[in-house]
Amino acid sequence: MPLNRARVIASALVVSTLAFAAGLANAGGVVGPTETDTIGVFNATTRTFFFRNSNDAGVADIVVSFGPAGSVPAIGDFDANGTTTIGVYSATLGEFFLKNTNTSGAANLRFRFGPINSTLPSLIGNWDGVSGDTIGLYSPVNGRFLLRNSNTAGLPDVETPFGPKNASPALVPLVGNWSGGDSIDGIGLYNPATGLFVLKDDPTTGGVADFSFTFGAGGQGYIPVVGNWDDDDTDNIGVYDPATRTFFLRTTNAGGVADIVVRYGPTNLTPVAGNYDGN
Ligand SMILES: [Ca+2]
Ligand SMILES: [Ca+2]
Numbered sequence: 001m002p003l004n005r006a007r008v009i010a011s012a013l014v015v016s017t018l019a020f021a022a023g024l025a026n027a028g029g030v031v032g033p034t035e036t037d038t039i040g041v042f043n044a045t046t047r048t049f050f051f052r053n054s055n056d057a058g059v060a061d062i063v064v065s066f067g068p069a070g071s072v073p074a075i076g077d078f079d080a081n082g083t084t085t086i087g088v089y090s091a092t093l094g095e096f097f098l099k100n101t102n103t104s105g106a107a108n109l110r111f112r113f114g115p116i117n118s119t120l121p122s123l124i125g126n127w128d129g130v131s132g133d134t135i136g137l138y139s140p141v142n143g144r145f146l147l148r149n150s151n152t153a154g155l156p157d158v159e160t161p162f163g164p165k166n167a168s169p170a171l172v173p174l175v176g177n178w179s180g181g182d183s184i185d186g187i188g189l190y191n192p193a194t195g196l197f198v199l200k201d202d203p204t205t206g207g208v209a210d211f212s213f214t215f216g217a218g219g220q221g222y223i224p225v226v227g228n229w230d231d232d233d234t235d236n237i238g239v240y241d242p243a244t245r246t247f248f249l250r251t252t253n254a255g256g257v258a259d260i261v262v263r264y265g266p267t268n269l270t271p272v273a274g275n276y277d278g279n
């Protein structure tokens with residue numbers, strides 16, 4: 001089984017006006033056999049998640065509304081039972097709202113982390129390899145990942161420097177188990193201007209990236225996504241084009257053409273990915 005679940009960290013909804021560059025193959029999508037991460041979208045206006053249990057076109061398998069106005073997705077496997085469930089981060093409140101089922105209702109976990117009226121993108125990942133996914137924040141100004149190993153209020157357990165400080169344009173933080181072999185999620189950064197992904201396996205130490213490659217054209221408003229699309233033990237990357245509601249997914253952490261191309265949902269939503277059905 002895959003050693004980890006996927007998360008999507010893109011907090012900002014970026015609008016693209018250009019279609020994806022030619023050259024990406026295998027349109028139509030591929031459905032993984034088991035334990036596969038699959039696509040979803042989040043409507044920020046209504047705070048509604050639309051999860052699909054296969055990486056192909058079709059209607060949502062799970063529709064659930066959750067979270068206060070202004071929230072961004074913060075989904076994960078918080079109870080370590082193999083299923084990805086809903087969660088949101090409210091930058092205004094500086095609070096995470098996490099739930100262990102994909103059903104509406106009150107959060108199972110609600111707590112403060114970081115500043116109120118925050119400008120920091122939120123993160124969800126398994127930083128210590130035990131007890132499921134927990135929270136974090138990325139500080140663009142300091143170029144640091146602020147990671148906490150429990151879903152409770154408190155200070156970061158780890159502050160990891162990775163990537164430049166104050167990059168312009170702002171880099172988008174990523175979380176994924178890039179190399180497998182354990183259940184620890186690594187960190188990463190995506191440059192929306194160039195399409196450069198830089199990925200690091202160890203989330204707790206600074207240093208050079210383990211993977212560095214470009215995927216997809218830069219400057220098109222694409223939003224990165226992370227998931228285990230092919231049911232091996234590694235998470236891989238992809239990009240979502242909000243203008244054409246298209247996911248371009250890659251099953252290796254290297255440059256090249258998309259292995260899976262799926263159009264899903266309305267245009268201009270926020271992409272997410274996870275193992276919603278535990279299969
Ligand atoms: Ca779960
Ligand atoms: Ca953990």
Ligand SMILES: [Ca+2]
Pocket residue numbers: 227228229230231232233234235236251
């Ligand atoms: Ca994979």
Ligand SMILES: [Ca+2]
Pocket residue numbers: 034035036037038053274275276277278279
């Ligand atoms: Ca699945």
